[in-house]
Amino acid sequence: MKNKTILLTGITDGLGRHIIELLAENNNTYILIGRNKEKLKKIETLIQQKNKNSKVDIYVSDLSLLNEVKISANQIKEKHPVIDYLIHNAGAVPKDKGQKTKEGLNFALALNYLSPLLITETVRSSLSASNSPIIYYTTTQMMPKKFNSKEIDEIANLTAMKSYSVSKLMFCLYLENLANHFNFDIKIFDPTTMYTSTLTKVFPDKLQWLSPIAKLFSKSPEKVAQSVVKILNKNDNTGTIHYYILDKLSEPKADLKNQKLQNNVISFGENLLNATLKK
Ligand SMILES: NC(=O)c1ccc[n+]([C@@H]2O[C@H](COP(=O)([O-])OP(=O)(O)OC[C@H]3O[C@@H](n4cnc5c(N)ncnc54)[C@H](OP(=O)(O)O)[C@@H]3O)[C@@H](O)[C@H]2O)c1
Numbered sequence: 359m360k361n362k363t364i365l366l367t368g369i370t371d372g373l374g375r376h377i378i379e380l381l382a383e384n385n386n387t388y389i390l391i392g393r394n395k396e397k398l399k400k401i402e403t404l405i406q407q408k409n410k411n412s413k414v415d416i417y418v419s420d421l422s423l424l425n426e427v428k429i430s431a432n433q434i435k436e437k438h439p440v441i442d443y444l445i446h447n448a449g450a451v452p453k454d455k456g457q458k459t460k461e462g463l464n465f466a467l468a469l470n471y472l473s474p475l476l477i478t479e480t481v482r483s484s485l486s487a488s489n490s491p492i493i494y495y496t497t498t499q500m501m502p503k504k505f506n507s508k509e510i511d512e513i514a515n516l517t518a519m520k521s522y523s524v525s526k527l528m529f530c531l532y533l534e535n536l537a538n539h540f541n542f543d544i545k546i547f548d549p550t551t552m553y554t555s556t557l558t559k560v561f562p563d564k565l566q567w568l569s570p571i572a573k574l575f576s577k578s579p580e581k582v583a584q585s586v587v588k589i590l591n592k593n594d595n596t597g598t599i600h601y602y603i604l605d606k607l608s609e610p611k612a613d614l615k616n617q618k619l620q621n622n623v624i625s626f627g628e629n630l631l632n633a634t635l636k637k
Contacts, residue, residue, distance in 0.1 A: 439487055449496060452518040474529050
């Protein structure tokens with residue numbers, strides 16, 4: 359991965375922080391989107407310490423707020439007519455059941471589905487201009503085995519964990535559809551369980567004392583990042599979609615090839631984006 363343009367989210371902490379540390383060795387252009395300018399600046403310094411010939415372009419947006427995402431994504435599209443890698447790693451479990459964003463949307467839906475949908479659709483022409491475009495998405499092994507369209511409408515009534523896993527699955531359905539129509543190499547990555555703030559926040563306040571114990575059963579994000587880089591460097595064909603659990607190929611539990619489900623999820627997402635985004 360040399361002399362590439364790479365757009366990344368979720369690189370200021372946890373797994374993403376280690377992915378960028380491994381990728382930063384090469385002469386690439388890194389486009390970073392995050393909500394915390396100071397953390398982004400630290401990543402910029404890290405990248406340039408590793409390789410002073412790398413370029414870094416920073417965009418500050420809360421990825422759960424779609425009007426902020428829209429502004430950054432449009433600016434990126436204007437400035438970068440070619441993007442080789444799109445790495446969607448930002449994600450989180452809602453604090454509570456039915457948590458809403460300031461835009462009134464279900465939090466899990468906004469962060470884990472609508473935001474990567476909006477970014478991908480906005481920069482799709484820049485990806486298509488690359489010789490070997492790759493889209494990467496960090497998902498979760500919690501994705502349900504069975505899923506029907508009713509759960510899309512009912513996402514606000516699902517538990518925090520279930521809404522998280524359904525929102526991740528919705529973006530996978532969108533990516534399945536994308537793979538049918540565009541020549542992208544799509545890699546969906548399940549990191550299993552890592553000891554990061556995503557995991558520790560899953561424990562309610564009363565059970566926080568249990569969170570250090572979870573470390574015993576979790577992988578270190580540093581180690582998991584090595585698997586991510588391994589699959590990013592793997593030459594899967596364009597126009598294909600592959601699921602990985604760490605660096606092993608796997609199959610999703612739900613029927614993600616279901617065209618009707620894909621169409622429902624996409625039109626649901628497009629309608630919500632149209633209703634939420636300011637003209
Ligand atoms: N930990 C696990 O066991 C596990 C299991 C399966 C899947 N995953 C997935 O793995 C990915 C990485 O998670 P992690 O465990 O490394 O968690 P983490 O340490 O909490 O890192 C999450 C990253 O996403 C960013 N992010 C979260 N919400 C954001 C928002 N509203 N706007 C902008 N950026 C935001 C964070 O930014 P800040 O630095 O600003 O917080 C951070 O860079 C996520 O997609 C997560 O769902 C994790």
